[in-house]
Amino acid sequence: MVTGDAAYIKKINRSLIIRKIVKEGMISRADLSKATNLTRATISAQVADLLEEGLIIETQLEHFAVGRKPIMLSLNGQAGYALGIDLDYGQISFTLSDLLGCPVTSNISQINTTDYNEILHLLIQQIKMLTTDFTNSRYGIVGIVIGIHGLVTKDEVIHYVPRFNWHNINLKNDLEREIDTAIYLENNANLSSFAERVYVHHETDNLLCATLYSGIGLGMMMNNEFLRGHDGFAGEIGHMIVVPQGKPCNCGNKGCWEKYASESSFFEHLSEKRQIKSLTYDHIQSWLDEGDEEVQDLMEQFLFYLSIGLNNMINMYNPDLLVLDSELLRMYPDSLNKISENLNSSISHYRELMITTIGKKSCVLGACALAIKKFLDVPMLNLSYEMKTNQFRSAII
Numbered sequence: 001m002v003t004g005d006a007a008y009i010k011k012i013n014r015s016l017i018i019r020k021i022v023k024e025g026m027i028s029r030a031d032l033s034k035a036t037n038l039t040r041a042t043i044s045a046q047v048a049d050l051l052e053e054g055l056i057i058e059t060q061l062e063h064f065a066v067g068r069k070p071i072m073l074s075l076n077g078q079a080g081y082a083l084g085i086d087l088d089y090g091q092i093s094f095t096l097s098d099l100l101g102c103p104v105t106s107n108i109s110q111i112n113t114t115d116y117n118e119i120l121h122l123l124i125q126q127i128k129m130l131t132t133d134f135t136n137s138r139y140g141i142v143g144i145v146i147g148i149h150g151l152v153t154k155d156e157v158i159h160y161v162p163r164f165n166w167h168n169i170n171l172k173n174d175l176e177r178e179i180d181t182a183i184y185l186e187n188n189a190n191l192s193s194f195a196e197r198v199y200v201h202h203e204t205d206n207l208l209c210a211t212l213y214s215g216i217g218l219g220m221m222m223n224n225e226f227l228r229g230h231d232g233f234a235g236e237i238g239h240m241i242v243v244p245q246g247k248p249c250n251c252g253n254k255g256c257w258e259k260y261a262s263e264s265s266f267f268e269h270l271s272e273k274r275q276i277k278s279l280t281y282d283h284i285q286s287w288l289d290e291g292d293e294e295v296q297d298l299m300e301q302f303l304f305y306l307s308i309g310l311n312n313m314i315n316m317y318n319p320d321l322l323v324l325d326s327e328l329l330r331m332y333p334d335s336l337n338k339i340s341e342n343l344n345s346s347i348s349h350y351r352e353l354m355i356t357t358i359g360k361k362s363c364v365l366g367a368c369a370l371a372i373k374k375f376l377d378v379p380m381l382n383l384s385y386e387m388k389t390n391q392f393r394s395a396i397i
């Protein structure tokens with residue numbers, strides 16, 4: 001710390017105050033002073049600056065029982081917007097949220113190409129359109145986070161995206177040449193785990209989120225930070241071998257977990273058996289409703305292999321909470337209890353196993369939340385989800 005550097009100290013205090021306001025959602029000046037150990041005078045001066053900058057707002061509590069109604073401070077959600085993008089195979093989802101993480105607009109572009117230049121062009125076009133549409137706020141678009149379904153290095157270079165067959169691509173640089181807003185790239189499973197932590201599970205600092213759609217991705221939030229490994233590639237848990245000499249996988253090995261416990265493997269297997277090329281969740285739901293034994297057996301097998309991998313993950317990471325992101329698990333009755341019954345080793349320790357309440361949009365919501373976190377420069381965010389769900393739905397419809 002630079003002793004006597006007043007500007008530096010002011011900056012530290014400012015950050016501390018923003019962190020507390022974000023953490024509490026709403027707080028009075030007096031409580032802010034207690035929570036930060038800063039004097040009332042310092043709080044007053046800093047709060048005046050933040051109000052002037054439009055970053056926070058004052059609200060008077062109407063239903064305060066006794067005495068003077070306190071004036072509360074909270075983040076000004078309307079001060080700017082965050083843009084989250086989910087760059088998935090076949091479609092790109094864009095969601096723009098306010099600074100409280102509340103989606104204000106969403107759209108999905110279907111893509112039938114994996115060509116990098118075509119996709120880059122589309123991204124630039126969409127981002128430019130959204131940024132010009134939302135310039136009428138104090139800070140405009142404060143940041144853009146793009147979810148990548150593949151390996152992203154710590155320097156945010158795309159190392160490999162299997163379904164696009166992209167190798168060593170610097171999308172961040174290519175976009176920054178055209179767009180004058182902070183841009184960040186992050187692995188999709190990491191963003192899903194971040195959304196779970198920020199929007200739903202405020203109670204924990206140690207959370208794993210396994211996404212089971214095309215392949216299996218694992219987002220790991222340990223002590224409220226992403227666990228990335230040496231290169232940034234940690235979490236490629238779908239390629240853990242669970243069946244020696246089992247089904248061949250694109251990665252070059254045999255018997256990888258995602259060949260047995262991802263939704264894509266389940267769909268592949270079932271569509272082969274039923275000779276239906278484009279299976280949907282609706283097909284599966286109606287067969288389950290009819291009590292179709294073959295489909296039930298396949299689901300039981302899916303749960304069995306899923307449990308094997310989860311057991312290994314729990315022993316490796318000792319999470320507090322494990323969130324499973326899967327539509328099939330949401331559809332199959334009692335799936336969570338069935339998995340829990342398989343996780344009965346005396347060594348495995350975790351507090352709770354849950355199925356996601358956010359679902360497939362967790363990547364894009366996590367992207368918005370991460371852009372907000374970076375803009376505010378806070379260690380963690382707690383945003384509310386109930387409101388978001390409804391607004392998100394209405395935006396999509």
Ligand SMILES: [Zn+2]
Pocket residue numbers: 238239249250251252253256
């Ligand atoms: Zn593999």
